[in-house]
Amino acid sequence: MLVVAFVSFSLFNFVGDPINNMVGEETSDEERAELRETLGLMDPIHVQFSRFVINASKGEFGISYQLRRPVSELIVERLPATIELVVISALIALVTGTLLGVYTGINRKGFLSDFVLAVSLLGVSLPTFVIGILFIYLFAVILGVLPSFGRGEVVDLGFWTTGFLTVSGLKAIILPSVTLSLFQMTYIIRLVRAEMMEILQTDYIKFARARGISEDSIKYKHALKNGLIPVITIAGINIGTLIAFSIITETVFQWPGMGFLFIQAVQFVDIPIMSAYLVFIAFVFVMINFIVDILYYFIDPRIRVKGDTASG
Amino acid sequence: MSFLKINNLSVDYKMRKETVYAAKNVNIEVNKGEILGLVGESGSGKSTVGNAIINLIDEPGKVSSGSVVLGDLNIHENSESIVKYRGNKIGLIFQDPQTSLNPILTVGEQLIETIQTHLKLSKEDAKNKSINLLKEVGIKDAEKRFDDYPHQFSGGMRQRVVISLALCCEPELLIADEPTTALDVSIQSQILDLIKKLTQERNLAVILITHDMGVIAETANRVAVMKSGNLVEIGETKNILTSPQQSYTKSLVSSVPPTNKKISRFVIVEKENKKNKENNIKILNRWTKKEIINQDLVQVKNLNKSFDDNFFAENSKNSILAVNNVSFEIKEGESFGLVGESGSGKSTIAKMIVNLFKPSSGDIFFDNTCITKIKNRSELMTFRKQIQMIFQDPYSSLNGRMKVKDIIAEPIVLHNHSISNSDLNNYIYDLLDSVEMTQKSADRYPHEFSGGQRQRISIARALATQPRLLVCDEPTSALDVSIQAQILNLLKDLQEQLNLTILFISHDLPVVRQMCDRIGVLKDGKLCEVSNTEDLFLSPSHEYTKELLHLMPKIESIYN
Numbered sequence: 001m002l003v004v005a006f007v008s009f010s011l012f013n014f015v016g017d018p019i020n021n022m023v024g025e026e027t028s029d030e031e032r033a034e035l036r037e038t039l040g041l042m043d044p045i046h047v048q049f050s051r052f053v054i055n056a057s058k059g060e061f062g063i064s065y066q067l068r069r070p071v072s073e074l075i076v077e078r079l080p081a082t083i084e085l086v087v088i089s090a091l092i093a094l095v096t097g098t099l100l101g102v103y104t105g106i107n108r109k110g111f112l113s114d115f116v117l118a119v120s121l122l123g124v125s126l127p128t129f130v131i132g133i134l135f136i137y138l139f140a141v142i143l144g145v146l147p148s149f150g151r152g153e154v155v156d157l158g159f160w161t162t163g164f165l166t167v168s169g170l171k172a173i174i175l176p177s178v179t180l181s182l183f184q185m186t187y188i189i190r191l192v193r194a195e196m197m198e199i200l201q202t203d204y205i206k207f208a209r210a211r212g213i214s215e216d217s218i219k220y221k222h223a224l225k226n227g228l229i230p231v232i233t234i235a236g237i238n239i240g241t242l243i244a245f246s247i248i249t250e251t252v253f254q255w256p257g258m259g260f261l262f263i264q265a266v267q268f269v270d271i272p273i274m275s276a277y278l279v280f281i282a283f284v285f286v287m288i289n290f291i292v293d294i295l296y297y298f299i300d301p302r303i304r305v306k307g308d309t310a311s312g
Numbered sequence: 313m314s315f316l317k318i319n320n321l322s323v324d325y326k327m328r329k330e331t332v333y334a335a336k337n338v339n340i341e342v343n344k345g346e347i348l349g350l351v352g353e354s355g356s357g358k359s360t361v362g363n364a365i366i367n368l369i370d371e372p373g374k375v376s377s378g379s380v381v382l383g384d385l386n387i388h389e390n391s392e393s394i395v396k397y398r399g400n401k402i403g404l405i406f407q408d409p410q411t412s413l414n415p416i417l418t419v420g421e422q423l424i425e426t427i428q429t430h431l432k433l434s435k436e437d438a439k440n441k442s443i444n445l446l447k448e449v450g451i452k453d454a455e456k457r458f459d460d461y462p463h464q465f466s467g468g469m470r471q472r473v474v475i476s477l478a479l480c481c482e483p484e485l486l487i488a489d490e491p492t493t494a495l496d497v498s499i500q501s502q503i504l505d506l507i508k509k510l511t512q513e514r515n516l517a518v519i520l521i522t523h524d525m526g527v528i529a530e531t532a533n534r535v536a537v538m539k540s541g542n543l544v545e546i547g548e549t550k551n552i553l554t555s556p557q558q559s560y561t562k563s564l565v566s567s568v569p570p571t572n573k574k575i576s577r578f579v580i581v582e583k584e585n586k587k588n589k590e591n592n593i594k595i596l597n598r599w600t601k602k603e604i605i606n607q608d609l610v611q612v613k614n615l616n617k618s619f620d621d622n623f624f625a626e627n628s629k630n631s632i633l634a635v636n637n638v639s640f641e642i643k644e645g646e647s648f649g650l651v652g653e654s655g656s657g658k659s660t661i662a663k664m665i666v667n668l669f670k671p672s673s674g675d676i677f678f679d680n681t682c683i684t685k686i687k688n689r690s691e692l693m694t695f696r697k698q699i700q701m702i703f704q705d706p707y708s709s710l711n712g713r714m715k716v717k718d719i720i721a722e723p724i725v726l727h728n729h730s731i732s733n734s735d736l737n738n739y740i741y742d743l744l745d746s747v748e749m750t751q752k753s754a755d756r757y758p759h760e761f762s763g764g765q766r767q768r769i770s771i772a773r774a775l776a777t778q779p780r781l782l783v784c785d786e787p788t789s790a791l792d793v794s795i796q797a798q799i800l801n802l803l804k805d806l807q808e809q810l811n812l813t814i815l816f817i818s819h820d821l822p823v824v825r826q827m828c829d830r831i832g833v834l835k836d837g838k839l840c841e842v843s844n845t846e847d848l849f850l851s852p853s854h855e856y857t858k859e860l861l862h863l864m865p866k867i868e869s870i871y872n
Contacts, residue, residue: 201370202411203406203408203411203412204411204412204413204414204415206368206406206412207404207406207412207413207474207477208414208422209368209398210366210368210398210399210402210403210404210406210478211398211399211403211404211426211429211477211478211480211481212395212396212397212398212399212400212426212429212430212481213399213425213426213429214429217425217429221417221425222414222417225416225417226414226415226416229416299416300416301415301416301418301461301463302415302416302461302463
């Protein structure tokens with residue numbers, strides 16, 4: 001976290017002169033110096049850095065150059081859009097990915113399995129924005145059933161704006177979330193499939209068969225539970241990646257989330273927003289990994305009883 | 313009237329090019345209350361027969377013909393019918409208790425599920441039944457252990473759980489596929505006793521699949537011998553082991569190291585290579601043969617090694633003392649054996665002697681130089697040249713991406729940079745000759761060879777630096793008995809001709825008896841006793857040694 005904070009802090013300081021960006025052409029040198037003093041830019045680097053970290057931990061990242069509003073406010077405003085998008089696509093990716101993965105892992109030679117695998121190959125190899133544009137062309141331009149940009153109507157709940165409560169909002173989220181989830185989904189399909197195939201070969205599955213346990217229980221209880229352990233690790237990392245990928249998807253679909261905000265910020269060299277975004281993403285990654293580690297504890301008994309050695 | 317009748321059972325593996333017959337027209341009958349031993353070397357089809365009975369053959373294998381009749385039920389009527397007999401009428405025990413239990417379900421969950429699959433019992437009744445079963449197979453605190461996960465049990469306990477799972481629906485036939493191969497001698501005898509006891513009490517018909525003739529001699533009533541898918545011979549255990557009729561059975565029985573006497577060489581009936589005897593002279597020309605002076609080549613003094621979870625602090629309270637104050641000497645030219653069960657520290661000592669591990673304290677002297685204190689790299693190299701190691705698993709100890717020639721050349725070039733190419737090639741050929749391999753094998757890759765051949769390559773590689781001490785860490789425990797006999801013969805010949813000193817590490821007491829002049833017995837990192845081999849086997853002084861000798865399965869027990 002600190003490393004990322006430092007990188008974004010350096011971005012703040014060394015990419016151009018912030019004062020130049022903030023003030024107009026005809027500001028005098030004295031006024032500039034005064035501003036520098038009041039903003040604390042004359043302090044030694046480490047003092048500035050510790051102030052940056054303290055402010056960041058309070059959620060303050062300064063004021064956007066372009067929009068002249070506090071960055072934290074902008075982020076809070078955009079956050080719900082991104083979170084909704086990412087959560088929905090993560091759900092799509094996990095649920096469909098696992099289901100299809102289990103199906104293709106068990107029925108290795110069916111026509112449907114081959115078909116799913118062929119499509120998943122497409123999903124891995126086509127870049128997100130191509131798929132996004134194809135979707136827009138197909139569903140918005142030709143069929144005209146789904147909107148091609150924006151969030152639709154949103155309902156403001158005070159601290160959160162949601163698109164889930166209106167029909168247009170729900171319609172609007174379909175295309176971007178499917179686009180975003182496609183890559184992760186294909187990834188999870190392949191992972192689950194490989195895991196299932198491997199686990200169905202293990203001794204304990206064979207032993208379960210030899211005891212006459214029903215095939216359904218073997219597949220969905222014994223094998224699937226074991227197969228999901230690596231999926232959780234990957235899914236954890238991938239939710240982070242989803243947020244990162246959402247930059248492209250949000251741009252393609254003009255989705256008013258944080259990724260879109262970031263792209264706009266890059267275009268206008270709006271450094272406070274960029275550094276805040278960086279710190280935020282790093283924070284999300286750390287949190288997700290933390291949650292995954294905790295989940296492991298509940299899923300894998302071998303970790304739960306560490307230190308309690310085999311006895312008897 | 314036999315309880316289980318296997319008639320003309322055949323199992324085919326249809327491969328792309330050909331069909332492999334894993335079992336051909338096998339006829340076996342087993343009675344109730346009887347243990348039938350099914351023996352054979354790896355690839356003989358003994359496990360295939362076991363799995364074919366309950367139709368659990370991996371793809372692309374298939375039971376192609378034959379019938380299996382259990383009581384008056386034809387259980388192979390069609391491929392579906394067998395499913396309802398699995399677990400219910402037939403229980404199966406696999407070799408490795410580490411992998412045969414589902415790691416993320418508790419023992420209780422696995423038991424209850426199995427019971428409820430076959431018997432109409434409520435969850436409560438199923439639980440009571442499982443706890444009684446666990447008690448029956450000898451698990452203490454069964455009520456508490458019921459909710460434990462498999463990894464919380466030790467290997468022997470896990471195999472007991474596996475047995476309880478196999479028996480929980482009261483099958484009448486039990487198939488045990490190498491049930492004790494992964495276990496230590498003392499645990500092995502407990503598990504075998506348990507199987508014998510259950511056979512009596514429950515009047516089971518048991519098929520015990522194993523490669524271990526000692527186990528067969530002590531447990532089986534009758535024996536069936538298999539070779540490459542065919543049933544070679546079947547009969548009373550005593551008859552088969554004492555007066556085998558078929559030549560294959562004869563060679564198999566004679567390859568088993570006897571436990572009650574020392575023999576000079578193993579008799580190999582199938583093929584005895586006499587012609588290679590002189591070939592060793594070729595490498596003898598290159599060998600700067602050390603005269604045997606009656607002195608200690610290796611001295612180990614107060615050796616300690618602790619392993620630690622904690623990276624920073626050695627000797628913290630979590631540390632495990634793998635080797636605890638061990639001292640012994642190995643005389644030049646002798647074979648010294650180190651025996652012990654798994655976890656006794658025998659491999660750790662070997663690794664410290666070849667300087668792969670650093671001892672926590674204590675000294676090792678080689679030829680009167682203290683090797684634990686060597687700092688200088690060139691000194692270390694001259695020392696390394698004199699000690700070579702042969703590892704247990706010939707499949708992982710050879711680099712699969714290198715030709716045999718390069719594998720053997722590597723140590724030669726390392727210690728002799730100036731060797732010319734033609735000389736190097738000749739040297740490699742001589743080495744291969746001395747381990748009874750053809751020159752052609754030099755240009756092939758390790759995967760083209762069998763386990764025994766690979767172990768020969770390992771030996772050739774070890775000999776390449778002309779070592780004085782050869783450390784053999786369980787060199788034959790991954791091999792079949794007849795191959796084991798060949799490798800042990802080879803090691804004996806080489807030692808005799810090259811005046812090698814051998815440190816021989818094994819858990820297999822009969823093998824150690826044949827190979828070693830003196831033996832040290834290890835338990836939990838401590839050396840219990842060191843004495844001459846014959847003294848140790850005839851009049852052991854330490855309690856633990858007595859116990860080990862008592863528990864070791866003896867092929868001779870058939871005479872009693």
